Amino acid sequence: MRGLIWFRRDLRTLDNTALIEAIRAVSDSQNNEQGLLALFIVTPAQWKEHCLSPMQADLIRQRLLTLTTELKALNISLAVETVDSFRDCPSLITELCQRFDIERVFANAEYELNETSRDALVEEALAEHDIPFTLCSDKCVFMPGSLLNKQGSYFKVFTPFKKTWLQNFSVEQSVVYKPNLLDFNALYDPEFEYNGILDYPTVDSVQWHDNTKDVITELRRFAIERAPDYQQDRDFPALDGTSQLSPYLAIGMLSVRQCIARLLNGRHPEQLNEGEQTWLSELIWREFYQHLIYFEPKLCKGRAFVPWSENICWQGENAHLEKWQKGETGYPIVDAAMKQLNQTGWMHNRLRMVVASFLTKDLLLDWHDGEAYFMSKLVDGDFAANNGGWQWSASTGCDAQPYFRIFNPIAQGQRFDPDGSFVKQWLPELQTVPTKYVHSPWLWADFPSLDYPDPIVEHKQQREQALQMYKDAKASGS
Incomplete structure (x- = not known):
């Protein structure tokens, strides 16, 4: 054959x-x-x-x-x-x-x-x-349709999905299989010889591995050295606390089974420590979003999961979208994150939530604009995960953050980058700013001497406007 x-x-x-x-x-x-x-x-x-x-x-x-x-x-x-x-x-x-x-x-x-x-x-x-x-x-470990709730429908909330996932999981499902060597000649045609040229714009991805051995080495190193502390380190962008394996999962250089097998290392999920269990949860989140797009194809058509949120009247300015994209909003944690994205094709997960909240609830701009921009820049772009993350942040999605919970970009910076190390890495123009002011540099007496913009909006004012915007949309019904 x-x-x-x-x-x-x-x-x-x-x-x-x-x-x-x-x-x-x-x-x-x-x-x-x-x-x-x-x-x-x-x-x-x-x-x-x-x-x-x-x-x-x-x-x-x-x-x-x-x-x-x-x-x-x-x-x-x-x-x-x-x-x-x-x-x-x-x-x-x-x-x-x-x-x-x-x-x-x-x-x-x-x-x-x-x-x-x-x-x-x-x-x-x-x-x-x-x-x-x-x-x-x-x-996925469990193909869409194989995990259903007691009503025979798909899960619309992550926690019961995760509980059912874990109840049905067996260690055998994380077995990694190697292909056998074929003992016959390959089908071949010289005109298929690939020269590495794509008829599509490319930006150098040299900082990411393309060799299987190197990727597996990264996976092993993470599982041994960083996964045990993942719970406490993952939210701090200045720390090397995340796996940064998402680009390889996105294009399939790694399977989710390989990740789980390496994490478990012969153990059962309940034997993992808190940090390891938290990373396993992230892998299950990835699967949750894959199941969601299978059952809700409207998500692939640009529709919101929550019907009433289609009525949101986004009130932001297009000029602010460009400032957000360039990392010129005047809010250091937002700008540093966007600089990281634009220069590396990757962004720390905590900061993805922060900048998404800022776009939708401070700048009052449509989450679709952010979703598309992320996909156009991310080396780990994955539709289901990106869409799920943006709709979560914009409070339009499945199991989303309630619309009245709005990240304060100053407080987020102070909490997760307390000494400003991450901000100063990506915004060198803030190197001289004292730690006290690094997340609100406009309050520093020497701010006028910095080559850094004033905040383009005032968070407290925008928060109130966002709350009213969501309330009006919800009141208009589905």
């Missing part, structure tokens, strides 16, 4: 369910015409529509080069093809199947609306040629 393994956001050979299933099916076939071809499809127009960041595009580009080498070690060749958008995938895949006499296609399921629509069209096109299309459950 000849098979095709279609890679998407699962760019790894280790613990890749579809790859393992494809190898097993081809190896078990009885005919002599055995072979397996790997495929990755670049879709520039679709990527642009989805606001794929140039830095994530570059990480994908680099990863495809190393993935090519890893697959060759398994006697599998990787074809990297470019079409405009998802709608062009069915014809491309059927053409490849005909060229290489492919009898079966394998891929790991994705849950976003455009992706599920694409896969349905591919399945339909392949069926016309009697070619089965096998979608494997890989992205």
Whole structure:
């Protein structure tokens, strides 16, 4: 049998369910015409529509080069093809199947609306040629639909979802599987030789790994050195307290099972300490948002989860959106976070909540603007997690922060960056500001001498306006 393994956001050979299933099916076939071809499809127009960041595009580009080498070690060749958008995938895949006499296609399921629509069209096109299309459950420990509440519906609140997740979890579900080496020649065509060029803007992702060995080393180091203290360190951006593994999860260089297996290291979840359990919760949050977009496709259409929040009349100014994007709001913790995002493609998780709250509840700007900007910059951009985080912060989402809880950007800075180390790292113009004033430098007597802007809004005033804005929207009903 000849098979095709279609890679998407699962760019790894280790613990890749579809790859393992494809190898097993081809190896078990009885005919002599055995072979397996790997495929990755670049879709520039679709990527642009989805606001794929140039830095994530570059990480994908680099990863495809190393993935090519890893697959060759398994006697599998990787074809990297470019079409405009998802709608062009069915014809491309059927053409490849005909060229290489492919009898079966394998891929790991994705849950976003455009992706599920694409896969349905591919399945339909392949069926016309009697070619089965096998979608494997890989992205989550529990596939969407396998965890339901007592009413038989999906969970709309995280805590009971997590409780059910833990009740159903067994250590066997975190077993990491390695693919077997194929003992036949790879399907290959010289025109598929990948040169590392993408027809899409890229920004250098050199600070992030593209090699599996390096990523696994980072995972092991985090699990041993930082996970035990994760609960107490994760909220302080000046500390190296988070995993920074999200870029690798986002493009599938790592599976969630690999993360959980390394964290558990043979233990059961209840045997983890508080810090380790907190990181496990973050992985379960990631899964919660994947389940949510599966059951609520409206989220992929730009709709809010909470119906009444569609009535919010955003009152902010477009000029303020640009100031927020550039990190020129006059609020140091917000500006430092945005500088970190713009320069590295990554932002500390606590600060993602702070800047999102500031955009929606201080600047009174639509969360969609922030969601899109994050995706256009984040090296770890993941639609479900990004959408879930923004709707949580904007109080429009599932299990969201209540609208009357509004982060004070000064207090957040004082609490989580008490000596201003993080702020001064990203805003060197504030190096001379005393600690007492570092999160409200306009109160310092020498502030006029600094090359730093005045606050573009007054938090207390904006807070009252935000509360009224949300109250009016809620009163208008769904």
